Amino acid sequence: MPAPKTLIGLSREELVAEMATLGAEPFRARQLWHWIYHRGARDFVAMTTLAKSFRAQLAERYSVARPVESRAQVSGDGTRKWLLAFADGQEAECVHIPEEDRGTLCVSSQVGCTLTCKFCHTGTQRLVRNLDASEIVGQIMVARDALGEWPSPKDDRQLTNIVLMGMGEPLYNYDNVAKAVKIAMDHEGLSVSKRKITLSTAGVVPMIARVGSELAVNLAISLHAVTDELRDVLVPLNKKYPIAELIAACRAYPSASNARRITFEYVMLKGINDSPADARALVKLIAGIPAKINLIPFNRWPDAPFECATDDTIGKFADIVNAAGYASPVRTPRGRDILAACGQLKSASVKLKASERLKQSAEAAISGTPAAG
Numbered sequence: 001m002p003a004p005k006t007l008i009g010l011s012r013e014e015l016v017a018e019m020a021t022l023g024a025e026p027f028r029a030r031q032l033w034h035w036i037y038h039r040g041a042r043d044f045v046a047m048t049t050l051a052k053s054f055r056a057q058l059a060e061r062y063s064v065a066r067p068v069e070s071r072a073q074v075s076g077d078g079t080r081k082w083l084l085a086f087a088d089g090q091e092a093e094c095v096h097i098p099e100e101d102r103g104t105l106c107v108s109s110q111v112g113c114t115l116t117c118k119f120c121h122t123g124t125q126r127l128v129r130n131l132d133a134s135e136i137v138g139q140i141m142v143a144r145d146a147l148g149e150w151p152s153p154k155d156d157r158q159l160t161n162i163v164l165m166g167m168g169e170p171l172y173n174y175d176n177v178a179k180a181v182k183i184a185m186d187h188e189g190l191s192v193s194k195r196k197i198t199l200s201t202a203g204v205v206p207m208i209a210r211v212g213s214e215l216a217v218n219l220a221i222s223l224h225a226v227t228d229e230l231r232d233v234l235v236p237l238n239k240k241y242p243i244a245e246l247i248a249a250c251r252a253y254p255s256a257s258n259a260r261r262i263t264f265e266y267v268m269l270k271g272i273n274d275s276p277a278d279a280r281a282l283v284k285l286i287a288g289i290p291a292k293i294n295l296i297p298f299n300r301w302p303d304a305p306f307e308c309a310t311d312d313t314i315g316k317f318a319d320i321v322n323a324a325g326y327a328s329p330v331r332t333p334r335g336r337d338i339l340a341a342c343g344q345l346k347s348a349s350v351k352l353k354a355s356e357r358l359k360q361s362a363e364a365a366i367s368g369t370p371a372a373g
């Protein structure tokens with residue numbers, strides 16, 4: 001029997017088309033949408049506004065199953081991290097960060113990453129594959145399940161914000177990310193407003209304008225250095241899209257205004273990019289862009305080749321940025337004890353060569369267990 005097709009991650013139009021194959025009217029798709037994304041139904045039996053026979057028909061062909069939790073961890077500070085396994089056994093991580101006035105879900109867009117930023121743990125894991133829209137939305141569904149937030153509450157949510165800052169480069173998987181973001185923003189479903197969604201990129205310049213015109217979510221740029229010489233090393237993508245081009249794209253970002261500032265992320269690396277001269281160069285570089293600078297204390301990971309700047313240095317850096325008129329919040333590291341903080345995410349998934357995959361499935365066939373990955 002073929003695996004049931006998941007309905008999670010289909011756009012509204014696709015869901016209508018899918019239901020048409022069963023001879024069901026578009027309003028059935030609307031009801032389904034409501035059950036899936038507003039009520040969070042985990043199976044078709046629960047969808048009691050649909051006829052029993054129709055529910056049975058749906059259950060035969062489709063699923064609304066979430067990615068499987070391989071591991072769930074809770075940090076001493078309340079941050080939760082899930083390692084999620086997808087249908088093919090590949091895994092990615094997702095993190096919920098509760099704060100007093102909000103709760104942020106940090107979502108992954110790829111298994112592994114191609115960018116190899118020198119300070120990032122995910123960067124030491126090769127890209128295995130893109131996540132599809134169902135797997136990106138699936139992370140939100142898992143978090144909502146765990147937080148008990150169904151039906152989608154209007155107020156007092158524990159999951160108020162979404163940041164595309166987990167594993168992977170979202171703008172190297174734009175189509176799936178865009179589809180997932182549109183589902184998350186839908187008012188009759190998960191209903192997370194575009195103002196509460198932030199997409200973080202290392203700077204895939206040609207894609208930035210599309211984010212602005214098609215999604216209009218908040219934009220965060222992983223800047224981390226103020227000269228091409230240093231950024232070429234820390235964020236190798238800079239060799240393709242250097243700082244001047246990146247900043248020009250930010251200046252042109254349509255929703256950049258005082259109400260919706262662009263966030264520049266800047267990881268504080270001891271003795272590398274943390275001097276007062278760096279801070280002054282930074283404010284010069286972004287002059288005129290409505291922006292805030294998010295200073296991120298470097299989060300360690302095993303064998304990382306950097307140290308975090310001292311609190312004193314970070315304070316002085318923040319003061320210079322502040323004095324120039326930019327908010328410069330220092331991002332409080334959250335969930336470090338469970339490697340859930342920025343740049344610490346990694347899964348054990350590896351990209352196998354075709355020959356290795358064949359060998360694994362042959363072995364699995366012999367032993368009767370499914371092959372991983």
Ligand code: SAH
Binds near residue numbers: 167200
């Ligand atoms: N690829 C995207 C999104 C993932 S990274 C991007 O580069 O923006 C999310 C943020 O965490 C980025 O700003 C990244 O540079 C930062 N980061 C990566 N490793 C880090 C570490 N070890 N300590 C602190 N921040 C880190």
